[in-house]
Amino acid sequence: MDEVDRIIIRSxxxxxxxxxxxxxxxxxxxxxxxxxxxxxxxxxxxxGSRIPTSLPPSMSLRFRIGATIAQTCxxxxxxxxxxxxxxxxxxxxxxxxxxxxxxxxxxxxxxxDKIVQEPSSRAARLRNEISATITKQLSSPxxxxxxxxxxxxxxxxxxxxxxxxxxxxYVSEPLQTGNTSHGCTPQEWREYCVQYLPLxxxxxxxxxxxxxxxxxxxxxxxxxxxxxxxxxxAEELRKTxxxxxxxxxxxxxxxxxxxxxxxxxKLSSRFALNERLQFSSEKSPExxxxxxxxxxxxxxxxxxxxxxxxxxxxxEELAVEKLKSENDDLRExxxxxxxxxxxxSAKLPKVLDERDLAERALKEAEAQQTVxxxxxxxxxxxxxxxxxxxxxxEATTKKLVSLASQWEEHRAPLLLKYREARKLNxxxxxxxxxxxxxxxxxxxxxxxxxxxxxxxxxxxKHLQAEYAKVSKDISRSAYTRRIMEIIGNIxxxxxxxxxxxxDTKELHKEINTLAGRLDRSFTVADEVIFxxxxxxxxxxxxxxxxxxLHSDCSELVKMVxxxxxxxxxxxDLEDQIETERAKSVGGNLERISADxxxxxxxTASLAAQLKTKSGDV
Amino acid sequence: xxxxxxxxxxxxxKRLGNSTLVNEDLFSKLLVCGVNTITQSNSQSLNFLSLxxxxxxxxxxxxxxxxxLALLVEAARMDVSSDSLxxxxxxxxxxPANRCKKLTTAFNEALPHIQVSLANVGFHPPHVVDVKWSLxxxxxxxxxxxxxxxxxxxxxxxxxMTNSSEDDVQFMCTLPxxxxxxxxxxxxxxxxxxxxxxxxx
Numbered sequence: 001m002d003e004v005d006r007i008i009i010r011s012x013x014x015x016x017x018x019x020x021x022x023x024x025x026x027x028x029x030x031x032x033x034x035x036x037x038x039x040x041x042x043x044x045x046x047x048g049s050r051i052p053t054s055l056p057p058s059m060s061l062r063f064r065i066g067a068t069i070a071q072t073c074x075x076x077x078x079x080x081x082x083x084x085x086x087x088x089x090x091x092x093x094x095x096x097x098x099x100x101x102x103x104x105x106x107x108x109x110x111x112x113d114k115i116v117q118e119p120s121s122r123a124a125r126l127r128n129e130i131s132a133t134i135t136k137q138l139s140s141p142x143x144x145x146x147x148x149x150x151x152x153x154x155x156x157x158x159x160x161x162x163x164x165x166x167x168x169x170y171v172s173e174p175l176q177t178g179n180t181s182h183g184c185t186p187q188e189w190r191e192y193c194v195q196y197l198p199l200x201x202x203x204x205x206x207x208x209x210x211x212x213x214x215x216x217x218x219x220x221x222x223x224x225x226x227x228x229x230x231x232x233x234a235e236e237l238r239k240t241x242x243x244x245x246x247x248x249x250x251x252x253x254x255x256x257x258x259x260x261x262x263x264x265x266k267l268s269s270r271f272a273l274n275e276r277l278q279f280s281s282e283k284s285p286e287x288x289x290x291x292x293x294x295x296x297x298x299x300x301x302x303x304x305x306x307x308x309x310x311x312x313x314x315x316e317e318l319a320v321e322k323l324k325s326e327n328d329d330l331r332e333x334x335x336x337x338x339x340x341x342x343x344x345s346a347k348l349p350k351v352l353d354e355r356d357l358a359e360r361a362l363k364e365a366e367a368q369q370t371v372x373x374x375x376x377x378x379x380x381x382x383x384x385x386x387x388x389x390x391x392x393x394e395a396t397t398k399k400l401v402s403l404a405s406q407w408e409e410h411r412a413p414l415l416l417k418y419r420e421a422r423k424l425n426x427x428x429x430x431x432x433x434x435x436x437x438x439x440x441x442x443x444x445x446x447x448x449x450x451x452x453x454x455x456x457x458x459x460x461k462h463l464q465a466e467y468a469k470v471s472k473d474i475s476r477s478a479y480t481r482r483i484m485e486i487i488g489n490i491x492x493x494x495x496x497x498x499x500x501x502x503d504t505k506e507l508h509k510e511i512n513t514l515a516g517r518l519d520r521s522f523t524v525a526d527e528v529i530f531x532x533x534x535x536x537x538x539x540x541x542x543x544x545x546x547x548x549l550h551s552d553c554s555e556l557v558k559m560v561x562x563x564x565x566x567x568x569x570x571x572d573l574e575d576q577i578e579t580e581r582a583k584s585v586g587g588n589l590e591r592i593s594a595d596x597x598x599x600x601x602x603t604a605s606l607a608a609q610l611k612t613k614s615g616d617v
Numbered sequence: 618x619x620x621x622x623x624x625x626x627x628x629x630x631k632r633l634g635n636s637t638l639v640n641e642d643l644f645s646k647l648l649v650c651g652v653n654t655i656t657q658s659n660s661q662s663l664n665f666l667s668l669x670x671x672x673x674x675x676x677x678x679x680x681x682x683x684x685x686l687a688l689l690v691e692a693a694r695m696d697v698s699s700d701s702l703x704x705x706x707x708x709x710x711x712x713p714a715n716r717c718k719k720l721t722t723a724f725n726e727a728l729p730h731i732q733v734s735l736a737n738v739g740f741h742p743p744h745v746v747d748v749k750w751s752l753x754x755x756x757x758x759x760x761x762x763x764x765x766x767x768x769x770x771x772x773x774x775x776x777x778m779t780n781s782s783e784d785d786v787q788f789m790c791t792l793p794x795x796x797x798x799x800x801x802x803x804x805x806x807x808x809x810x811x812x813x814x815x816x817x818x
Contacts, residue, residue, distance in 0.1 A: 127815060134813040138806075145746035151776055152733050160729055162736045164744030164776030177625055177683045178676050193676035200683045201654045210654070211738055214683075214690050221623020 003482055004096065011103045012037050015044045026092050026099070031055065034087050034095060038069050041102035045076070059599045062088060073098060076105060089588040137161055168208040172216035175200045522550060621691050627710060629684025634712035638677050644716060647678070648723050651685040656730040692724060693731035699724065743775035743784065753789075769795050 005025040013019055017037050023029070029037075032055050039051040051069060055062050066084030073082050078101050086094050136155060143153065151165015177200065178193040204210045378385045529546055532539035622630075632638050639647070692702055699721040706717045753768040773786040790798070 131813045131815050134809055138809065138813060145774070145776060150733070150737055151744065151746075152736070154729075158729055160733060160736075162733075162741075164746045165737075167737050167740055167777055170739055175683070177629070178680050190676060193679065195675070197676070197679055199679055200686060207657055208737065210686070211690055211734055214687050215694070218621075218623050218626060218687050218691060221625050222621070 003479075003486075004100070007479065008096070008099050008103060011106065012040070012099075015040050015106065026090075026096050029090065029095065031088050031090065034090050035065060035069065037099065038073075038087055038102065039065075041099070041106060042069065042072050042076075044107065045102070045105050046072075059595055059602060073101070076101075085588075089591060091583045091588070093582065133159075133161065170212045171209050172212040173204050173209055175203050175213050175217050177217070522546075621695060622687065625680075626684045626687045629680045630688060630706075630710045630712075632677055633681035633684055634706070634710055634716060636713065639681055643678070645719070647682060647685060648719060651682060651689060652723055652727045652731075655686060655689050655734060656727055657734060689724065689727070689731055690735070693728055693735060696732075741777055743786075744777045745773045745786075746776050747774035748772065749774070767792055771795070 002025060008026065009019055009023065017033075017040055019033065019037075023033075035055055036053045039053045042049050042051055043053075049072065051072070052065060055065065063084050066087045069087055070082045070084055078098065080097055080101075081094070082098060086098055136159075140153070140155070145151070145164060148163065148165065151163050151167075152160050153163055154160050176197060178197055200214070201207075201210055204213055525546060526543075529539055529543040533543045633644070633647070697705075702724060703717045703721050706712045706720065707714065712720075749772045751770045753770055755764055755766050755768065758764045768789050768791060770789050771787070775785055
């Protein structure tokens with residue numbers, strides 16, 4: 001029975017009963033513990049049954065709780081005898097039966113785990129979230145729209161749902177973050193960033209465009225990290241601009257020429273207008289140049305308009321021709337000049353080099369010249385001067401020697417110092433290198449150790465999880481092994497019982513055959529002796545003795561049988577006594593009488609209270 | 618988390634975490650200002666503006682500010698947990714622990730509000746927020762003296778149209794048609810309930 005008790009206690013601990021370590025069998029259960037265990041089991045089987053888990057001091061309430069638990073057990077389908085006494089004055093066997101019934105009914109942990117672990121995949125989680133949100137929305141009451149700002153409804157748990165309200169389209173604007181410089185020097189760019197660049201939140205034209213702009217910028221940075229369009233550099237800009245202007249000018253010239261071939265009056269296009277503006281200034285002096293022509297014009301006022309126009313056109317063409325030729329001349333000259341510049345600038349470095357050479361030669365010549373002049377100055381009194389020079393040379397050599405000795409004096413200790421310092425330095429350097437190496441090794445070791453630590457921790461967690469998973473299985477397998485052993489034992493015992501039964505049967509058979517043989521031999525002996533007894537006195541006595549022997553023997557046999565029956569009966573009685581003792585009727589009786597006494601007291605006190613109350617009234 | 622931020626943002630975050638470039642006081646201010654900017658409660662951004670333009674490290678600060686905004690928006694978009702955010706900041710951009718903590722607490726507080734400003738971007742079909750109705754009894758017409766039919770005028774007030782909020786849905790219908798509509802709505806409601814109960818059978 002120990003095994004069963006252990007299983008029961010383990011199951012009770014799993015559902016949260018506070019059972020102390022030293023309690024190992026149901027015999028040690030106190031009534032409080034029994035009630036707690038039973039009510040927790042019922043709570044686990046039928047959530048919400050609300051049976052108190054602790055016993056109150058009042059006796060009547062205790063009985064009521066016991067009765068409720070018993071009623072619930074019978075409602076669940078317990079067929080055995082159960083009542084308040086089963087829990088309050090428990091006897092081991094009944095209690096074991098009830099608790100086993102309840103524990104069998106407990107919901108399996110495995111199923112509960114499965115339900116919790118099911119939504120592990122992302123899709124399932126998403127589905128759960130969707131349904132939770134919809135449930136929340138379905139359960140929340142209707143609220144007028146003016147009670148929400150921007151259509152946001154806040155729930156109690158801090159979440160929100162958007163129901164209508166204003167929404168801004170996704171419009172993003174380019175933001176300048178200060179990371180890329182656009183064609184200017186880093187110095188300039190940095191200064192711009194420090195001084196003038198507004199914050200990204202101030203760069204957008206409306207506050208609600210900030211979030212889309214941020215998202216766009218970030219996404220673009222992820223998708224095309226280095227493909228952002230580089231802004232054209234300043235030089236390129238200038239070049240393209242000049243190209244554009246040139247082409248514009250060419251077009252202008254050609255269209256002007258075309259326009260001139262057509263009528264003057266149709267000056268509609270921009271180019272033509274420009275052309276007129278451009279050439280008007282050049283035309284005006286040209287017109288004044290031939291006054292004779294003007295007079296001719298006045299004279300020929302009567303001439304037809306056509307002719308005049310024709311002449312005008314001719315004149316203009318002439319002027320254009322002239323201008324063109326002038327232009328060509330100028331261009332040629334320009335080209336010539338540019339060519340000259342080029343050749344000149346090619347020559348320039350050479351010329352500069354030549355000049356340098358000449359200047360150097362000049363300086364040398366000047367130095368020579370001064371020396372010569374000095375020598376020439378000294379020539380008139382050469383001897384004294386030579387003496388002087390000798391003296392000077394000697395003094396200089398002396399000075400040089402003294403300086404050298406001084407230098408030696410200074411040099412020796414300095415050299416020594418220098419050597420020492422170098423030695424020191426080299427030793428220091430080597431030491432520092434060693435220390436650096438040591439530091440590096442230590443750092444490596446630290447990182448290695450932290451890595452190892454992390455791994456170990458992970459392993460520990462993993463193993464702990466596994467252990468938690470496995471421990472149950474171990475106990476389960478142990479129990480199954482134990483059960484298998486018990487079954488083996490039982491079958492062995494059954495075999496033995498069968499063997500014994502067979503033996504007894506054989507003995508029975510033998511006894512029967514022996515009894516039969518005895519009967520037959522007795523009847524034969526009886527007959528033989530009876531026949532002789534009629535004639536012989538001895539035989540008559542022998543017959544009498546035989547009869548008494550037979551009756552005595554049968555009596556003996558009967559006595560033996562009776563003893564056997566008595567022994568069996570006494571064994572039965574002993575068993576009964578044992579079972580009765582197990583029920584511990586005496587102890588229970590004492591408890592019941594104590595409880596009865598307490599109840600009587602309670603009743604008496606209540607009656608006294610009632611009396612005083614009625615007396616007061 | 619790391620793959621959802623571009624290189625500019627990551628470098629800006631590294632600068633923001635560097636205590637020699639951005640000191641502790643400035644970091645707190647940047648954080649408060651950034652959260653306020655995203656959630657569009659512009660109470661303290663003015664305070665910050667003067668601070669940013671006056672300093673010689675203005676460019677660093679502007680970049681850090683941008684990176685912080687981008688981080689908040691992206692983290693709220695992905696709905697990351699505070700633990701993973703903290704581990705990202707500690708391991709990938711090497712922030713000191715106290716800054717990580719500050720940012721995650723601020724982020725946790727502001728997360729619903731940031732998500733609200735994300736939810737306000739974009740467009741969705743108009744949302745019925747209110748309904749008005751009236752019964753019109755037609756007693757007699759020009760053709761018959763006793764015409765007894767009833768018409769219901771329904772006006773659904775909607776919100777969330779992109780152009781104007783005044784686009785209400787108005788229609789007239791007879792009683793059977795209204796019943797038809799109501800039964801359809803009930804059917805839709807039942808469908809929603811079925812979806813809601815799918816995960817709790």
